[in-house]
Amino acid sequence: MINTYHSSLAPPPVPPRQTGSHQVLIPAPYPSKGHSKTLVRFLVGVALLHLFLSVGGFIYLYLRDEKETSATFTEGKPEGKAAARSAAPSQEALAHLVVDNETAKKSISGYLQWDFNHSNLTHINPFLKSWLTILKPGNYQVYSRVTFTNGDTKGHRTIPLTSRVKLKMSMTGEEKVVMTAYCHLDMHRGPETIPGMCTATQGEFIRLEKGNQLSVWVQDLSLVDYDKEATTFGMYKLP
Template sequence: MINTYHTSLPPPPVPPRQGAHRPATGRATPLLWFLSVVMVLQMGVTFGGFVYLFRKSSTISQAAEKVGFLSGSVPFQDSGVVAHMAPESDSGSFTSKTLKWNRAHSLLVKVTYLYTPGALKILIPGEYYVYSQVTFSKMHPKAPLFHSIVSRRSMENKVLLRAYASLNNEKPLTSFQGGVFKLEKDEELSLNVTDTSLVNLEVTSTTFGLFML
């Protein structure tokens, strides 16, 4: 039998095979752009958080150092040069106005203590923070109460700092002073008071020291 059926329509398309993927068109979908923007923003927020925490910790450290200075503690850097002196218990028996210090109970690193003049001798020149704290427990009948940090260089004495105090109702009074100075090799520093017999010589009440910046 001869098939005489003819048509001019094209044949139907072949159905896609299972597992085949549509080729990429080269354009990102809106969802992909959104996710990219979110990731960039998250990275920026994370980096900003680290910067904020770093600056905050630095500010706290600086504040702690300032509190240490005001409280009379020894907040020194790791320069290797430091002195923090404990008072000699019988300093009040000396006629001199210079306080004496107990070497065995003091902190001395790369600084020499000369007992006879009661002075700290600088071995390494540089810029130093020098401080003193004195507690007076008695009044003087005529002279005002004070403590002075005195520098001796080339047989010449110079007052670096002086603080005055005034007792009220005969109660002990503590005064603190400190400052930054450029000190030379072999320069000697001592602490003078109105009268050594008026000073409270407890370790936590009276002290003298320095550290290199």
């Protein structure tokens, strides 16, 4: 009998033949346990070294900054008890004025003028030639010393000479007297009057606000002793 049945399926592929040039993959051997331990120890050592260097660098920078800060703070300052005696805060407002010896020639208003180029001012501003402007509000110790002399002038002065500290609340504010002092000038020896001197000294605690202005007025500018140690004006802010 003739088989007439035909299948549409293709025959299975023939496997390739192995030749001498065919490469066989051989798996690489795993690293030994001893090699792994050495690598781990090396990495741990590097990490610890980095940690120690970081901590050491931080400590060095911290100590250096502390030393520089301490040196800056103490530079030029006395130590021990001397430092305690000079504990007045250098950054507080203060003024110590040197009188201008040309005041009598320049001023006709009775206000003393000051040599601001040779005066000490901290957080207080000069205004014109006679006034000081407050920049920091607070309680101030204000002082004034005006020395009068009659020189070679003749005649008797039966009334005392006057020195006043005046205050303005602002640049254009009204003036008011906050301190007054007197002194007698003439000295008598028999029927004659000899040259004499007297000093009107005053000091007061005054509450001052920002923008307030202070000045010193005298009765007769021509009788003022313009020595810088004899006639002064100043103030300092209390802590």
